[in-house]
Amino acid sequence: MRTFLLSLALPSLVLLGLAVPVLSRAQEGSNRPECLRVSKEAPYQGYGYTHIVVLTSTCERAVRCEVATDVDPSPTQQRVAAGATERVVTRRGSPASEFTPRVSCTLEGR
Numbered sequence: 001m002r003t004f005l006l007s008l009a010l011p012s013l014v015l016l017g018l019a020v021p022v023l024s025r026a027q028e029g030s031n032r033p034e035c036l037r038v039s040k041e042a043p044y045q046g047y048g049y050t051h052i053v054v055l056t057s058t059c060e061r062a063v064r065c066e067v068a069t070d071v072d073p074s075p076t077q078q079r080v081a082a083g084a085t086e087r088v089v090t091r092r093g094s095p096a097s098e099f100t101p102r103v104s105c106t107l108e109g110r
Helices: 003-026
Strands: 035-039 049-057 063-070 076-080 085-094 101-106
Touching: 035 101, 049 063, 049 076, 049 101, 063 085, 076 085
Parallel strands: none
Antiparallel strands: 035 049, 049 085, 063 076, 063 101
16 A cells, blocks of 8 residues: 555656746746846835835846736836846735746847
8 A cells, every 4th residue: 555655646746846946937037137136025014015026237238127926917117227226016015925026128229
């Protein structure tokens, strides 16, 4: 019986191990230049958490981004100047402090 259960569990664990990295990359949104770093903040502000996506550029050109999260999937546009940092508020008053940013960016100009 124990061998039977192990034979059922092992393939499931292998498939899960293969799927997790793919799901993580899909949520993070990897379509952006390496010179743009994405982080998140969720400070508690009186009546709930404010979800903030932080875009930090070390690029030599401006970057145009679409910013969304797993909580707020409709993207908003944000321009980040060369060497600048922009904070994009995606939600105020959330009961949850956790969210996953989804950011897609392209460099402007040549």
